[in-house]
Amino acid sequence: MRISSYYELGRTQSSLEFVDVDTYKDTQLFLDPHALRWVDSEWGNQCVSLLQSFFSAVLDAIQQENHQLAQQLLASMSEPNETRLGLSKGRARGRGMGRDLAREMWEALRKSRAVSTGLLEDLEDTILFIEGIGFDIISDITTNIIRGSLIEFTQDACRYYNIPMEEDVGSGRIWNHHSRTWMHQYVSLSVTSDGPLLLVPKSIVRRSTSFEPGEYYTHYVLPVLQEEELRASSLLVQTLKNGDRKVTKKSVREKYGEGKVINLDTTIKDPSILDRYRKSKARPQLPPSHEEIASATETPMPDWESLLERVLSVPPGKDNANTYHLAIEALLSALFYPALDLPQREFNIHEGRKRIDIQYTNRATEGFFHWVRVQHETPAAFIAVECKNYGSEISNPEIDQLAMRFSPMRGQVGLLCHRGFGDKSRIIRKCRDAAQDHHGFAIALDDKDIKILVESRINGIDGIMFRHLVERFQELL
Incomplete structure (x- = not known):
């Protein structure tokens, strides 16, 4: 179980x-x-x-x-x-x-x-x-x-x-x-x-660790041994009809054998091999995908319709604020993974004087959350999320509340999830005002926006690119 x-x-x-x-x-x-x-x-x-x-x-x-x-x-x-x-x-x-x-x-x-x-x-x-x-x-x-x-x-x-x-x-x-x-x-x-x-x-x-001895041998050690044989004009060198000279990996394997001993002997002679391998692993790696985790754990893939329905079915109002918070967090944790990871709920900042409803670590190597951090050069190491289950239009205090959670260290991008009451264009203008006053980028997402994002995952339109978020972000510029 x-x-x-x-x-x-x-x-x-x-x-x-x-x-x-x-x-x-x-x-x-x-x-x-x-x-x-x-x-x-x-x-x-x-x-x-x-x-x-x-x-x-x-x-x-x-x-x-x-x-x-x-x-x-x-x-x-x-x-x-x-x-x-x-x-x-x-x-x-x-x-x-x-x-x-x-x-x-x-x-x-x-x-x-x-x-x-x-x-x-x-x-x-x-x-x-x-x-x-x-x-x-x-x-x-x-x-x-x-x-x-x-x-x-x-x-x-x-x-x-x-x-x-x-x-x-x-x-x-x-x-x-x-x-x-x-x-x-x-x-x-x-x-x-x-x-x-x-x-x-x-x-x-x-499924296995990032460092792999077979990969290291095949793609890093063997090419070095091939080059050594070429320079020495050894018996392993073959001359092709066009005059090119080559040494096959098969012949090198037969001469030297393979395994960790060969990895070690060759690397001691030329430590730059290990340096190159480490550099190849130095690029940020996304966590395993939903598909990979589901396969390994024999668990189902995300049920997007069910996750969305749990959000949309919550009655607006203060009495259901916690239910809405939990439903939004469950949906966003699945929706934005693996770009956003390790959610921290009711995360305290400023020695506990302020609290963020949800804070995600930004792990994105592509898509909106990578674009906003790298291409737009906006601090976004963490993404803050505030949840407002109001039965009325959100206003400046709610936008300011999220903006007060921003900092150059934590990030200056956040999501303000709300139910969609009131004038959407007016809400966007208020968020734009905050951004243009250098108070950070608060992206207001109502039920319709959430539905669009979920449908893009269901239909396989853009994976974790989240083009709808790009559009909503650009409205703040």
């Missing part, structure tokens, strides 16, 4: 920011440490800091020949099954780090020239060069290191969705990046009949 059913959340995977895993068995998705680098938020930065701190501590211990410390650091990691992610068949039971595998990893790192030469910089590098390290192990290591952050994420989600939590649940080992030591706490956590549960953002999981 999936989390959404187990806790009767009234939502499906598309409107949830976490992976809707089965509470009993593993879902074959994996935490990708490289994906965390593209989560441009305080939470994402915290996770990256934890990973860098731990990996540096292990490498420092090995390079300083403090092997007892290195083994202790690695052996403190458990086989995580709280996330219900991984390769286990049947009941989730964790697979990855444990005392035996920790010792094997220490041995591999201690003996590897990738460590002694300083080639390794990040956890994901190990999968390219270290035997026995696969994407499942990388995922389990990542889970251990960012467990504290995952606990915080889980607690926030539980509070929002009213998922019950038990007090004084053992946290498991938590990495402290300040002291560079492991610690243990008792925390509030959701617990199913099969044990504690850690929720994982769906934007940081993959």
Whole structure:
């Protein structure tokens, strides 16, 4: 049974920011440490800091020949099954780090020239060069290191969705990046009949990790070896009828073999190979799509008609403000994903003196939310959303309220969702006035606008381009 059913959340995977895993068995998705680098938020930065701190501590211990410390650091990691992610068949039971595998990893790192030469910089590098390290192990290591952050994420989600939590649940080992030591706490956590549960953002999981040794070998190492054979005019060089000389990848494979040993030997001789590979991975990556998540979790695709109807069926008025807020958030979280991700509801700013109904992290690499940030050069790291279920026309105070949430750091683009009462052209003029007074861009979206955006997804017209938002934005210029 999936989390959404187990806790009767009234939502499906598309409107949830976490992976809707089965509470009993593993879902074959994996935490990708490289994906965390593209989560441009305080939470994402915290996770990256934890990973860098731990990996540096292990490498420092090995390079300083403090092997007892290195083994202790690695052996403190458990086989995580709280996330219900991984390769286990049947009941989730964790697979990855444990005392035996920790010792094997220490041995591999201690003996590897990738460590002694300083080639390794990040956890994901190990999968390219270290035997026995696969994407499942990388995922389990990542889970251990960012467990504290995952606990915080889980607690926030539980509070929002009213998922019950038990007090004084053992946290498991938590990495402290300040002291560079492991610690243990008792925390509030959701617990199913099969044990504690850690929720994982769906934007940081993959079918496999971003760094892939076969890809590195085929597209980066082999071309270098081919070029070496050409320069040496070796027996592998073939001369074509037109006089061109070439070395086939097949012949290089037969001579050198393939695998992580060849990756390492070649990269030690020419570290620029790894630099080029890292640069190829340095471009921002979108989270997995609705289709990819649905396939991996065996959950349905978004039911756009149902999500829209839940918004449109809410009676206008103060008494139904919270119902409207919840319905809008469920719809927008599905509609704008993966361009907008990691919704934070009732997000406090200015030390709690002001509150944003919903704030999304802008992950867009195309479409409106990318265009407004890159092409229009408008700060939009986060997108604020205010929800007004008024039975009358929204006015300057509501527009000013959203504008007061803007800042150069958070962003200056937001959505003001309302029911559509009053003169639409007058509302747009008020939003334009605010924009021209340099108070940011408040895009007012009524029920009709929301319907147009949903229909564009249903009909596959523009995916996550959201051309209707471009048109509404241009009305403010």
